[in-house]
Amino acid sequence: MATKASRSAARLMMAPAVILLLGWMLVPLIMTLWFSFRNYLPLRGGDLGFAGFDNYVRFVTSSSFWPAIGATLIIVVGALLITVLLGILLAILLDQPMWGQGIVRILVIAPFFVMPTVSGLVWKNMFLDSVNGLFAHVAKFFGATPVEWMIDKPFMSIILIVSWQWLPFATLILLTAIQSLDSEQLEAAEMDGAPALKRFWFITIPHLSRAITVVLLIETIFLLSIFAEIFVTTAGAFGTKTLTYLIFQRVLESQNVGLGSAGGVYAIILANIVAIFLMRIVGKNLDA
Amino acid sequence: MARAVTPRRKTINTALAWAVGLIIFFPILWTILTSFKTEGDAIAYPPKFLFFDWTLENYAIVQERSDYMRYLWNSVVIAGGSTLLGVVIAVPAAWSMAFVPSKRTKDILMWMLSTKMLPAVGVLYPIYLMFIKLGLLDTRIGLVIVLMLINLPIIVWMLYTYFKEIPGEILEAARMDGATLKSEILYVLTPMAVPGIASTILLNVILAWNEAFWTLNLTAAKAGPLTAFIASYSSPEGLFYAKLSAASTMAIAPILIMGWFSQKQLVRGLTFGAVK
Numbered sequence: 001m002a003t004k005a006s007r008s009a010a011r012l013m014m015a016p017a018v019i020l021l022l023g024w025m026l027v028p029l030i031m032t033l034w035f036s037f038r039n040y041l042p043l044r045g046g047d048l049g050f051a052g053f054d055n056y057v058r059f060v061t062s063s064s065f066w067p068a069i070g071a072t073l074i075i076v077v078g079a080l081l082i083t084v085l086l087g088i089l090l091a092i093l094l095d096q097p098m099w100g101q102g103i104v105r106i107l108v109i110a111p112f113f114v115m116p117t118v119s120g121l122v123w124k125n126m127f128l129d130s131v132n133g134l135f136a137h138v139a140k141f142f143g144a145t146p147v148e149w150m151i152d153k154p155f156m157s158i159i160l161i162v163s164w165q166w167l168p169f170a171t172l173i174l175l176t177a178i179q180s181l182d183s184e185q186l187e188a189a190e191m192d193g194a195p196a197l198k199r200f201w202f203i204t205i206p207h208l209s210r211a212i213t214v215v216l217l218i219e220t221i222f223l224l225s226i227f228a229e230i231f232v233t234t235a236g237a238f239g240t241k242t243l244t245y246l247i248f249q250r251v252l253e254s255q256n257v258g259l260g261s262a263g264g265v266y267a268i269i270l271a272n273i274v275a276i277f278l279m280r281i282v283g284k285n286l287d288a
Numbered sequence: 289m290a291r292a293v294t295p296r297r298k299t300i301n302t303a304l305a306w307a308v309g310l311i312i313f314f315p316i317l318w319t320i321l322t323s324f325k326t327e328g329d330a331i332a333y334p335p336k337f338l339f340f341d342w343t344l345e346n347y348a349i350v351q352e353r354s355d356y357m358r359y360l361w362n363s364v365v366i367a368g369g370s371t372l373l374g375v376v377i378a379v380p381a382a383w384s385m386a387f388v389p390s391k392r393t394k395d396i397l398m399w400m401l402s403t404k405m406l407p408a409v410g411v412l413y414p415i416y417l418m419f420i421k422l423g424l425l426d427t428r429i430g431l432v433i434v435l436m437l438i439n440l441p442i443i444v445w446m447l448y449t450y451f452k453e454i455p456g457e458i459l460e461a462a463r464m465d466g467a468t469l470k471s472e473i474l475y476v477l478t479p480m481a482v483p484g485i486a487s488t489i490l491l492n493v494i495l496a497w498n499e500a501f502w503t504l505n506l507t508a509a510k511a512g513p514l515t516a517f518i519a520s521y522s523s524p525e526g527l528f529y530a531k532l533s534a535a536s537t538m539a540i541a542p543i544l545i546m547g548w549f550s551q552k553q554l555v556r557g558l559t560f561g562a563v564k
Contacts, residue, residue: 010388013380017444018396020377024437025403028411028418035413090308097293098302106548107309110316113547115498117518118536122319126529132331134318140333167312169558176555214559225407228500228515232522244409251413252505264410275405279398286394 029268035261043255055262068246071155071239076223078159079166080216086163087170087215088208092200094171095178105175112168116228123161124150124233154238161229166222170215177211178204210281217278224271243267316540323347323533330529346534354517356538363513363539365428366503367496370435371489374443377436379485382447383477387459397448400441408438408501419506426508434506435496443492446557450484487553490546497543514539 036055039048059065094105111119127134128149136146149157181204189199225244234240236249247267250260293301310317321337322330329340350356385393415434416425424430454477462476500515507516518539521532547554 006388007390010384010390013384014396016377017381017400017440020437021400021403021440024440025406028414029406031414031417032411093301093305093308096301096305097298098305099298100302100306104305104309105551107313109547109551109554110313110544112554113494113498113543114316114540115515115518115543116500117504117515118319118540119315121518121521121532122315122536125532126318126322127315132529134335137333137335164312164315169554172551173555173559218558221405225409225501227409228504228519231504232519235522244407247409248412248505251409252416257413261413264407264412267407268410271405271407271410275402278405279402282401283394283398286397 032261032264032268035257036265038258040257040261041255042257051258055258056265059259059262059266064241064246067239068241068243072224072242072244074155075158075162075226075240075242076220078155079162079223080219082159082163083166083170083219084212084215086167087174088205088212090167090171091174091178092204094175108171109168111164112166112172114165116165116226117232119161119165120229120232123157123164128157128160150234151238154234154240158229158233158240161233162223162226165229166219170219173215174208174211177208181207214278214281217274217281220274221271221278224267224274243270316544319533320537321533322530323537325530325533327527327530330533331527346530347538350531350535350538354520354535356517356535359512359514359517360538362428362507362511363497363515366431366435366511366513367493369428369432370439370496371443371492373432374436374440374492375447375485375489378440378443378447378488382444382451383473385444385448386451386454387456397445400444404438404441412505415502416505425506426510426512428511431503431506431511431513434502435499438499438502439492439495442495442557443488446488446491446553447481447484449556450488451481453484454480487550488557490550491553491557494543494547494550 037051037053039051039054040046041048090108094101094108098104125133130136130146130148133146133149135149139146147153186199186203189203194202226242227244227248230236230240230242230245236242236245241249243263244267247260247263250256250263323346324342324344325336325340326343326345329336332340385397419425419430422430424433458476458480459472462472467476497513498515500519503513503515504519507513518532518535521528521535
């Protein structure tokens with residue numbers, strides 16, 4: 001039914017969005033690539049010429065590179081494990097018949113709508129502070145010594161904050177997937193005498209596998225680039241300098257743009273590896 | 289779907305789910321409660337839960353000291369402006385992809401999604417530099433543009449999935465009845481598309497409101513939205529829990545309320561239709 005005229009009209013209607021996104025993607029990307037091959041120090045002489053692959057080599061051989069990769073992995077993997085495992089349990093729980101289901105759902109989802117700077121500062125001060133934090137109060141009540149959470153357990157603290165923010169997302173998506181599970185299948189298994197754990201393992205989990213994959217991939221993309229939660233809590237101290245934070249410091253704080261840009265290219269490559277898997281799943285769904 | 293269960297089982301479910309829900313919600317509840325305490329009560333041991341002298345003074349102090357209303361207005365302009373601008377650009381694109389699909393429609397959609405995967409920090413300096421050169425640093429218009437571009441892929445995708453659900457037969461029927469393209473769009477499509485557009489706006493305002501990479505890096509005192517305002521509490525002086533709580537409560541309250549209305553859109557908007 002599409003005529004020639006409507007086709008060109010369609011192209012015209014798509015043009016603004018396509019052109020804007022193309023510019024948004026290409027211009028900064030090309031600039032980052034360009035800077036990554038320059039010896040560019042805006043505060044110390046400006047552009048000091050071609051640097052070859054020096055920045056790329058220096059970025060990975062600097063003493064902060066591997067710790068940053070380690071910190072990134074610990075935070076991403078830690079938060080993924082917690083949100084997915086608790087998310088599955090929580091989704092199953094919320095799927096059960098109960099009173100006030102709607103209100104419980106609202107309570108569980110709420111943290112997702114809290115801006116990152118608020119959750120970072122509220123957790124850091126009002127819960128994890130070793131003098132006045134609620135956790136310290138609880139420790140005192142039981143006669144234990146309060147922990148300096150942000151200093152002695154910085155990863156646990158940040159994983160806790162980030163997991164609190166992302167658990168609602170995992171739960172909501174897994175709940176959506178569970179609700180599409182055919183309950184007759186479960187009931188049939190129950191009548192055949194399959195115990196609850198087996199029903200969970202052989203029916204629920206396989207049904208959820210795609211939703212779990214989607215949660216893992218989307219969260220990974222977002223978690224790789226968490227910034228504000230670290231900016232307002234440790235500011236990269238106590239070993240919590242992630243790859244994103246390291247690049248931010250190189251580029252804006254020490255203004256070594258060449259070096260930071262090379263780091264940026266690494267970050268882009270890393271994110272794209274994850275993105276390819278996600279795009280495959282989304283693409284398959286688009287065909288169906 | 290409601291399965292038949294024993295009342296006992298239902299009671300256990302309810303108790304367990306409410307307990308978990310309250311634990312997860314507790315930090316927010318605690319923040320709201322603390323915002324009504326005096327600074328002394330805010331750090332009292334043992335902690336005071338409900339029996340303290342309720343006061344509104346923190347809200348007054350926060351507004352007075354840091355001009356909260358200006359940050360709030362910046363947030364409203366930046367989140368609202370970027371979303372509306374994005375919708376204006378995305379509606380025609382999504383409309384044409386949904387109703388006049390071509391061989392390349394899928395590729396274009398996938399490519400748009402891929403731009404969303406670009407880590408912000410990878411292009412931080414180029415954007416920063418452009419902002420300096422164009423005089424956009426610490427301006428609301430600069431952030432409106434950046435946040436619009438960041439959320440444009442999500443807006444196009446969401447609108448596309450909503451438009452796809454409008455049955456094509458209705459359009460054909462309208463055409464048979466002699467409707468012109470203009471009246472077709474105006475009287476047939478638009479009324480059916482309004483709920484989808486509204487949901488898209490809702491979710492994207494939330495995302496823009498809470499965005500905290502570009503807003504922290506590209507603004508200072510003048511155009512800073514609430515994310516930046518709250519970040520200024522990371523190096524406080526003296527007792528500040530009650531004031532931090534009041535500021536936080538004011539920053540998250542509007543979005544919490546909007547968020548509760550957009551639970552369904554959250555799944556659609558953030559999984560790009562990969563989970564149904």
